[in-house]
Amino acid sequence: MTHTIPDVIKDGRNGDDAADTYTYYKRDVEMMRELGLDAYRFSLSWSRILPNGLANKVSDAGVAFYNNYINEMLKYNITPLVTLYHWDLPQQMQDLGGFQNPLFPRMFENYAKVAFKHFGDRVKHWITFNEPREICYEGYGHVTKAPRLNATGVGTYYCAKHLLLAHARAYHAYNDQFRATQGGVCGITISVNWFKPLTDSEEDALAAELKRQAEWGLYAEPIFSEEGGFPKELSEIVDRKSEEEGYFASRLPQFTDEEREYVRGSSDFFGVNHYTAYMISANDYKGDYVVPSLYADIDVGTWVPPTWLQSASSWLRLAPNSIHDALSHLNKKYNGPIFYITENGWSQHPDDGFDDDSRITYYRAALDSVLNCLHDGIDLRGYMAWSLMDNFEWMEGYTERFGLYEVDFASPEKTRTPRKSAFVYKHIISTRTIDPDYEPDTKTMWIDEGK
Numbered sequence: 001m002t003h004t005i006p007d008v009i010k011d012g013r014n015g016d017d018a019a020d021t022y023t024y025y026k027r028d029v030e031m032m033r034e035l036g037l038d039a040y041r042f043s044l045s046w047s048r049i050l051p052n053g054l055a056n057k058v059s060d061a062g063v064a065f066y067n068n069y070i071n072e073m074l075k076y077n078i079t080p081l082v083t084l085y086h087w088d089l090p091q092q093m094q095d096l097g098g099f100q101n102p103l104f105p106r107m108f109e110n111y112a113k114v115a116f117k118h119f120g121d122r123v124k125h126w127i128t129f130n131e132p133r134e135i136c137y138e139g140y141g142h143v144t145k146a147p148r149l150n151a152t153g154v155g156t157y158y159c160a161k162h163l164l165l166a167h168a169r170a171y172h173a174y175n176d177q178f179r180a181t182q183g184g185v186c187g188i189t190i191s192v193n194w195f196k197p198l199t200d201s202e203e204d205a206l207a208a209e210l211k212r213q214a215e216w217g218l219y220a221e222p223i224f225s226e227e228g229g230f231p232k233e234l235s236e237i238v239d240r241k242s243e244e245e246g247y248f249a250s251r252l253p254q255f256t257d258e259e260r261e262y263v264r265g266s267s268d269f270f271g272v273n274h275y276t277a278y279m280i281s282a283n284d285y286k287g288d289y290v291v292p293s294l295y296a297d298i299d300v301g302t303w304v305p306p307t308w309l310q311s312a313s314s315w316l317r318l319a320p321n322s323i324h325d326a327l328s329h330l331n332k333k334y335n336g337p338i339f340y341i342t343e344n345g346w347s348q349h350p351d352d353g354f355d356d357d358s359r360i361t362y363y364r365a366a367l368d369s370v371l372n373c374l375h376d377g378i379d380l381r382g383y384m385a386w387s388l389m390d391n392f393e394w395m396e397g398y399t400e401r402f403g404l405y406e407v408d409f410a411s412p413e414k415t416r417t418p419r420k421s422a423f424v425y426k427h428i429i430s431t432r433t434i435d436p437d438y439e440p441d442t443k444t445m446w447i448d449e450g451k
C-alpha cells in the first residue's frame with residue numbers, strides 16, 4: 001500500500017527500511033541494556049520467514065536473522081516476547097482476501113507452527129495477534145489502515161471471526177504439539193482503551209458498555225468470558241439492524257457451538273495495549289453514519305476532556321489512572337486473568353527535540369497507574385513501553401515519534417540517541433520509584449555492570 005498509494009501516508013514515505021533493526025539489531029540490544037530492560041517485545045515478519053506466505057518455502061536468511069536477534073537478547077538475560085502478527089501480511093495472503101478468507105486461520109496456523117518450530121526452544125512468550133481491533137475495524141471496516149477495504153457493515157465482523165479462529169488454531173497447535181517440550185505460554189494482545197460514561201445516567205452507562213464491546217469485547221469476550229462467543233448486547237443490535245436492513249443473515253457471523261468452544265479459553269494471558277480513555281455518551285457527540293458499520297451499529301458519541309494533555313497523535317491524550325480503570329474492569333469481568341501490558345506510550349512531533357517532558361509526564365502517570373493495579377492484587381506480570389525507539393508509524397509515516405530513543409532516519413546508520421525520557425525510564429525501573437523531581441544528567445548513557 002505504501003508503494004501503490006503513498007498519498008494515504010501522511011508524509012508519503014514508507015517503511016522499507018525504517019529504523020532497520022535487521023541491520024542494527026546489536027545496537028538495539030545495547031539500548032535495551034542501557035535502559036536495564038529484562039524483557040523486550042518485538043514482532044516477526046511473516047513474509048521475512050515465509051516469502052510467499054505459505055509454509056512450504058522457509059527463508060534461511062529470515063530465520064537466521066531472528067535467531068541472531070533472539071540470541072543477542074538472551075546473551076544479556078533479556079526475555080523476548082514475540083508477536084507473530086503485527087499488521088504486516090504477506091502480499092499473497094492479502095491477494096487471497098486476507099482476513100476475509102475463511103481459510104486464513106489455516107494459513108496462519110501453518111506460519112505459527114514454523115515460528116514455534118524454529119524459535120520455540122528459546123522463545124517462551126508468544127503473542128498471536130497484535131490488536132485485532134486495529135486489524136479488523138481500521139483495515140476491513142474503515143480506511144485508516146491497510147488494506148483499507150471498508151467492506152460496508154460486514155468487513156470488521158468477518159475479519160473478527162476469522163482472526164479469532166486463526167488465533168485459536170495457533171494456540172491449540174502450541175498446546176498440542178509444542179508446549180510439552182518447549183514449556184512456554186501463548187496469548188493475544190488486544191488494544192484496550194478505557195471508555196467511561198459521560199454522565200451518571202443509565203443510558204450513558206449502556207452506551208459506554210456498547211463502546212467497550214465494539215472496541216475490544218468483540219475480540220476479548222470469545223476468548224476470556226465464561227460463555228464464549230461475541231458480546232451479547234452488540235450481537236443483538238447487529239442481528240436486529242441486519243434484519244431491518246434486509247440482510248438474509250446477521251452481518252455478524254456467529255460461531256458454531258464447536259467453534260465457540262474452540263476459541264473459548266484459548267489464551268494463557270491477556271496482553272493489553274493501553275494508551276488513553278474516552279468519555280462516552282448515548283445522545284451527544286455522535287457521528288453521522290450513512291452506511292452500515294460497526295460504529296453505526298452502536299451509534300454512541302465520544303468526547304475527550306480538552307484539559308487532558310495532548311500528544312502528537314490526534315487519538316492520544318493523558319487520561320488520569322486509565323490503566324487501573326481498564327485493568328480493574330477486565331480483571332473483574334474475566335475472573336482475574338494473567339495480564340501483560342504489551343504497549344503503552346506517548347508521541348511527540350519530530351522536531352520536539354530531546355527534552356521530551358510531556359513523555360516523561362505520561363510515563364510517570366502510567367507507571368503510577370500500574371502500581372495501583374499491583375496494589376489491588378491484579379496479576380500484572382509485565383509492562384512494555386511503546387517504544388524503545390522511533391519507528392514507521394503506519395499511516396502517520398514518520399510524523400509521530402514514540403521512541404525513548406530518537407532515530408535519525410536520514411543518517412546512514414539510522415543513529416539512535418536517548419531522549420531525556422530514556423534516562424528517566426531507566427531511573428524508574430532500576431530504583432522502582434517514581435520521583436517527580438528526578439532530573440537526569442543526559443550527557444551520556446551507560447550500561448550498569450552486571451545487568
Ligand SMILES: C[C@H]1O[C@@H](Oc2ccc([N+](=O)[O-])cc2)[C@H](O)[C@@H](O)[C@H]1O
Nearest residue numbers: 130131134191193273275315386402
Ligand atoms: C502507537 C502504537 O499504537 C498501536 O496501535 C494503536 C493505534 C491506535 C490506538 N488508538 O487508541 O486509537 C491504539 C493503539 C500499535 O500496535 C503500534 O504499532 C503503534 O502504532
